[in-house]
Amino acid sequence: MPQHLIRKLEQFARLSYDDRHALEEAARQRVRLFDPHQDIIREGDNPDHVNLILEGWACRYKTLEDGRRQIISFFLPGDLCDPHVFVLREMDHSISTITHVRLAEISRDTLLSLTEQHPRITQALWWEMLVHAATQREWTVNLGQRTGLERIGHLLCELFIRLRGVGLTNGDSCALPATQIDLGDATGLSNVHVNRVLQEMRTTGLVMLKGKYLTIPDLERLQRVSLFNVNYLHLDREGRHLDANGSERLNPS
Amino acid sequence: MPQHLIRKLEQFARLSYDDRHALEEAARQRVRLFDPHQDIIREGDNPDHVNLILEGWACRYKTLEDGRRQIISFFLPGDLCDPHVFVLREMDHSISTITHVRLAEISRDTLLSLTEQHPRITQALWWEMLVHAATQREWTVNLGQRTGLERIGHLLCELFIRLRGVGLTNGDSCALPATQIDLGDATGLSNVHVNRVLQEMRTTGLVMLKGKYLTIPDLERLQRVSLFNVNYLHLDREGRHLDANGSERLNPS
DNA sequence: CGTGCTATTGACGCAACTCAATTAAGGTGG
DNA sequence: CCACCTTAATTGAGTTGCGTCAATAGCACG
Incomplete structure (x- = not known):
């Protein structure tokens, strides 16, 4: 199922059969469908899982009180929405779909056991997270200059x-x-x-x-x-x- | 020495005497001074340590080919410049001082043993990192809207x-x-x-x-x-x- | 085969930019 | 402690990229 995630992570390091299998298992547990323009998570929520986009586009956004809306990043197939939400108490932004979206909810426990047993996945998820942060910085440059x-x-x-x-x-x-x-x-x-x-x-x-x-x-x-x-x-x-x-x-x- | 870091992390969770002591040790090992407007790390570098600002202001920035410059974030006393540079191969941005800066270089090993032996510090550094990411998102909103x-x-x-x-x-x-x-x-x-x-x-x-x-x-x-x-x-x-x-x-x- | 979003076009206004010159502040050496 | 020099702050005038408003045309999808 999560071919896109696997393919993306393999831009960083090659995974073993076992690694890939574990990712497939994790992505199979709870799959959900969303319509276009539908919120997946809203500011203030406190989710107990991370979302892996299997199909379709989504975006992270924030809205100012007067309605101005800024899209903060796009989520494409293979993207993990918020790998580490668990540390913070509540979402400071929302995530909504652009198109129809099929996604896998991955529970905190699943994610933990995934990383504990698969060091290459752990490293690859680190890479994914750091690239996401770098992308956010690049957007800062984009908007500012x-x-x-x-x-x-x-x-x-x-x-x-x-x-x-x-x-x-x-x-x-x-x-x-x-x-x-x-x-x-x-x-x-x-x-x-x-x-x-x-x-x-x-x-x-x-x-x-x-x-x-x-x-x-x-x-x-x-x-x-x-x-x-x-x-x-x-x-x-x-x-x-x-x-x-x-x-x-x-x-x- | 790193009172500011300790004080900041204690906005998240209270640390033990041991935790604080370990942070103090880590920040004592290699201290450096910089003049104002001096690069600490340049795009393309591949540092083997993270920098903890002890005193003074610094900033992360990127420059476009034609000279336009965007400051991407400010580093204040107690801030860690790039807690996880080690995963990526080279810096995609630069860091430079605003004022005179005193900082502690913390080696990869020191950081590793710090987090392995102090779960509260690990959690607190996660929090620090996620708040930093949230701040970057907020800057996106700031510049965009x-x-x-x-x-x-x-x-x-x-x-x-x-x-x-x-x-x-x-x-x-x-x-x-x-x-x-x-x-x-x-x-x-x-x-x-x-x-x-x-x-x-x-x-x-x-x-x-x-x-x-x-x-x-x-x-x-x-x-x-x-x-x-x-x-x-x-x-x-x-x-x-x-x-x-x-x-x-x-x-x- | 509407009905409601999305795209397109035109007219006009303004927030923010550029260029340029002047004044104020720090920092440094004699 | 002052003269000097560099950098930062300020002000003015003229320009423009991009926004707003408003109306029309083109889609998709139920």
Whole structure:
């Protein structure tokens, strides 16, 4: 089931058959479905599990008293929503779906036994968490320093590369189910301005965007224009020294 | 030495004499001094230790190719710069000082033995890390949704409350060694606009600011104006169930 | 085959930026 | 302790990226 998570973690280190099996077990225990635009967790809640996105898109967001809404991050298939909520008493933000979402609720105990018995998974989850933190920092830079076009371009680069990492791209295309309002809430721009920026990107051939489907004909060019430096995603199998060795083939149970 | 760290962690759970002693030992091993505006770690480095700020202010920042600079977070006395750098291969950002800084370098081994032998410290460091992540999310909201005045107000609230948490305020005042350029780089505003916003805040009595010293006569009012909700700092001793019990008094070694 | 979101377009306004010049503050060496 | 020098703060004038408001057109989905 959690192919995307496994695939993502293997960008960091190769897992053993056992590791993968344990993840599959954990993701099978409690699966839930959500409609689009539905809250999964709300600010103030105190959940007793973490959510693993199996299918669909979700986002973390905060709302100011007067209604302004900021999307703080996107969750794609394979993403863990809040690996360590348990330490803090209550959620300081909400998580809601963008599309239909299928997710696995993983209980605190399951997660604990998973990490206690699988050091490579533990390390890989650390990596995942730190990359998430790095992504949050990059969003800070995005919102603070980049122009509208750069912000949108940067976001599209990030989403495309993350989707590619879990096998959800198709050549130079991928699904983009977020609305222009969502993109605006994520980049701090009005939906009107997002629209205009997208038009400009279309006419200059930076992106093609049609019916929830995105094509980036020249990713390098888009990265250049958006001042996108991929290093914050730490994609070059930095934990390869932890790779599961060949013994799994000898002992496939 | 690390009174500020201890004091901060005790906002989460009370530590035993032993816990505190271990932290003091760890912070004593290698102490370094830095001048103002000096890099402590640069993007691309691969440090083998974490830095604990003992005295002074520092900041995390990233620079775009064309020179635009975004301050991503401020480090105040008691803050740990990057508790888990070891997992990732290289720094994706830099850390530099604002003022003169005295810091303790804590080696990987020291940190490991500290957490292995002191579960309350481990928990408290988790809390510290998660609050840091929550702060980063809040900055995302700040940059994405708030107006100039709200951004500056929000930042000043945060800094004041964090400083108060480590005992570095004086009634309704505290030191504010950051320049207006720094404040601009942190809030995504030009220094000119920061200046104008501060003037407006002065004339409306929201803050007094003179010679690197900040006074907030009515913190609640500033919070209201800045749409500041303190919940993301998770200050209400959420780990109090972990408090060291009275046994330390019976066994003070 | 509406009904309600989403996308698009135009007109207009303003928050914040840039450029540029001036004043004030610290820090340093003689 | 003052003269000097650098950095930070302040002010003014002119510009603009992006927001708001409002109306229309295009979808999807029940």
